[in-house]
Amino acid sequence: MDPGAGDITVTLYGGPYDGLEVKVERDDPEPWIAIITDGAPAGRAVYAPDDDGGDGVWHYRGQVPWEWL
Template sequence: MSTERTVELHGGPLDGQTVPVTLDDEDAWTAIISDGCAYPGGRSVYAPDPAGRWVWEQDVPWEAL
């Protein structure tokens, strides 16, 4: 059974937006299409920090995912 919840994103191009995430993976992260991404067509990657806030990690080109 998957565990899904809505989280608020902090930092990066999607700061303040909320998105649904699935929390089943021990190394949870989410990559989201973003107009503010440094790479056209790329994704902005967010992951939970030790306090549980979902913070911007980096922008990556689509082909690197």
């Protein structure tokens, strides 16, 4: 089985990683990602698909500060 068969590529929109393309698991039960950010504010930038499941674009949903992790 191809280990990348369940992956899709999405483009991040908004936030510190606007325009970045990342691979995500198509069937992930938690359809969002949190990417470490070193700049201000430091923590993790959260991106998720729209309620319709995403169209290849995931939107910035906010920042999780380090003190919350």
